[in-house]
Amino acid sequence: MRRGVLKFAPLAIGSLVVACMPLLVDDRYLLKVLSFVAINVVIVTGLALLFGYAGQISLGHAAFYGIGAYASGYATTTLGLPWIVGLIAAILLSALGGVLLALPSLRLKGHYLAMATLGFGEIMRIAFVEAQPITGGPDGLGSIPYPSIGSFEMSAPVGTYLLAWGAAGLTLLLATNIVRQRPGRAMRALHGSELGAMACGIDIVGLKVRVFTVSAVLAGVAGSLYAHLVGFVSPSTFSLHFSVILIAMAVLGGSGSLAGPFVATALLTLLPFADAIIPGLSRDALALIQDWEADVYGLIIILVMLFAPGGVAGMLRRRRRGAGVRP
Amino acid sequence: MSLLEVRDVTRRFGGLTAVDGVSFDVHEGSIKAIIGPNGAGKSTLFNVLTGFDRPDEGSVSFQGRELTGERPHKVVLRGVARTFQNTQLFEEMTALENVLVGRHARTRTGFIAAALRLPGTGTEEKLAREEAARLLRLLGLESWTDSPAADMPHGLRRLLEIARALATGPTLMLLDEPAAGLNHAETATLAEALYRIRDAGVTLVVVEHDMGLVMEISDEIVVLDQGRKIAEGPPRLIQKDPEVLRAYLGQEDEDE
Numbered sequence: 017m018r019r020g021v022l023k024f025a026p027l028a029i030g031s032l033v034v035a036c037m038p039l040l041v042d043d044r045y046l047l048k049v050l051s052f053v054a055i056n057v058v059i060v061t062g063l064a065l066l067f068g069y070a071g072q073i074s075l076g077h078a079a080f081y082g083i084g085a086y087a088s089g090y091a092t093t094t095l096g097l098p099w100i101v102g103l104i105a106a107i108l109l110s111a112l113g114g115v116l117l118a119l120p121s122l123r124l125k126g127h128y129l130a131m132a133t134l135g136f137g138e139i140m141r142i143a144f145v146e147a148q149p150i151t152g153g154p155d156g157l158g159s160i161p162y163p164s165i166g167s168f169e170m171s172a173p174v175g176t177y178l179l180a181w182g183a184a185g186l187t188l189l190l191a192t193n194i195v196r197q198r199p200g201r202a203m204r205a206l207h208g209s210e211l212g213a214m215a216c217g218i219d220i221v222g223l224k225v226r227v228f229t230v231s232a233v234l235a236g237v238a239g240s241l242y243a244h245l246v247g248f249v250s251p252s253t254f255s256l257h258f259s260v261i262l263i264a265m266a267v268l269g270g271s272g273s274l275a276g277p278f279v280a281t282a283l284l285t286l287l288p289f290a291d292a293i294i295p296g297l298s299r300d301a302l303a304l305i306q307d308w309e310a311d312v313y314g315l316i317i318i319l320v321m322l323f324a325p326g327g328v329a330g331m332l333r334r335r336r337r338g339a340g341v342r343p
Numbered sequence: 344m345s346l347l348e349v350r351d352v353t354r355r356f357g358g359l360t361a362v363d364g365v366s367f368d369v370h371e372g373s374i375k376a377i378i379g380p381n382g383a384g385k386s387t388l389f390n391v392l393t394g395f396d397r398p399d400e401g402s403v404s405f406q407g408r409e410l411t412g413e414r415p416h417k418v419v420l421r422g423v424a425r426t427f428q429n430t431q432l433f434e435e436m437t438a439l440e441n442v443l444v445g446r447h448a449r450t451r452t453g454f455i456a457a458a459l460r461l462p463g464t465g466t467e468e469k470l471a472r473e474e475a476a477r478l479l480r481l482l483g484l485e486s487w488t489d490s491p492a493a494d495m496p497h498g499l500r501r502l503l504e505i506a507r508a509l510a511t512g513p514t515l516m517l518l519d520e521p522a523a524g525l526n527h528a529e530t531a532t533l534a535e536a537l538y539r540i541r542d543a544g545v546t547l548v549v550v551e552h553d554m555g556l557v558m559e560i561s562d563e564i565v566v567l568d569q570g571r572k573i574a575e576g577p578p579r580l581i582q583k584d585p586e587v588l589r590a591y592l593g594q595e596d597e598d599e
Contacts, residue, residue, distance in 0.1 A: 217447050
């Protein structure tokens, strides 16, 4: 019983700190940066299910993020529909995209799947530029309203912060439930041996379609949150660059874990906004970090693959195992 | 009544006929062995029987219903489980988790039910864990419950794969060289386990190279050579069959 309480203590304290953050700090910039962390947690949790559990790679996740952002933005601005309708549109359209991207995954593996998803991401990025009547083309789509239900508006920074972290918390809870039960084991089995999975009665075609769809929907929800937080979306946000950052977070986080990718997402999201958490950081130092941001991400992927293939999750597991042995 | 009916199954790969018009029956409650030299078509036949491959000609029926052309997971749902010549375990998952994946076919919790912990999911999970633990005990693997499959010794890994196949709730189980790489003691343990499984009501088909084991456990033997069935019968007759001896010891004109 006491051990059970202890196990949940960090989680409870963490949630409390996150929830009370707007009361503790009165810094618009910091709250906005922390909202970005929450949004990235939603999308990387989806990628962790796809990549870290089911072993399927996607270099096109920025596209689902974009689909969610534009669907939500278009519905609430041009069509003048309520926020919740925008969110539902984001979910439905990203789910459709997920099913479409799942089709190549049924035939392709490894590098070939990576190339196919990369192609999907590029096609969607070009579509965002070209579909001017909907997306606003290269100029983007502006004046997207804050999320609201009836007359209750969740405005920046506090309202959107709480909404984003609420979504992140809910995502982590649902994903934890999935990975601890039958579907989670089936995903890990798929990763371990496709032949073995088939011999256990797993419909691997259906499973891949489901995992891609779940992962795409989470990216779409994140995109919708982003659009309403920032109020403006343009194609440059949904480039290959962002897909690679997401993969970096998933790789650094480690496979077969949700906690690892969570920690990795927080670290890598905060990196280019280091000035928000380190008050005394000089402007030159920040500029240096931002200039080299992409290189840092690339370097992280290489270093993790070489020296710590288990990522953050592997380190957490080792610590736990080490602690378990102690009398 | 025969549980499995194999009729004129032929499978070609380009110019090679790997399985050539093979027919046989498997009777309920028996242990049937399929033997033959390397390249005789045993593994191809296994893949055809379990939906991993399709025959070019012929048919397979199980419990009187067509099985040919069903996808592998559907074959498992029908009650036909298999193991592999090269074990296909989930290396990073524990022994218990491996067997739990085997319960997949007999459980239902999907993504939405799991995410929302809908009523019934907890009970189903608990029952699946109890069944998995029971199967680990049946095969003497309970002390490895929480060890990753990758950490287990070779002989026990083969038993784990059998436990996983049993978890799918089969009526018929096909084992592809279960004794490959096992020492004497491990083979004895395996034989004992196979008897226990048969006594629990599971019919067995075993592809095997270990003649000692085959002669000991099987009720009937099918002998394949170059894709064709050259003999079928009880062990003591197969041992004396001139055609079988020739296939195994080489043709006379090749001898010195």
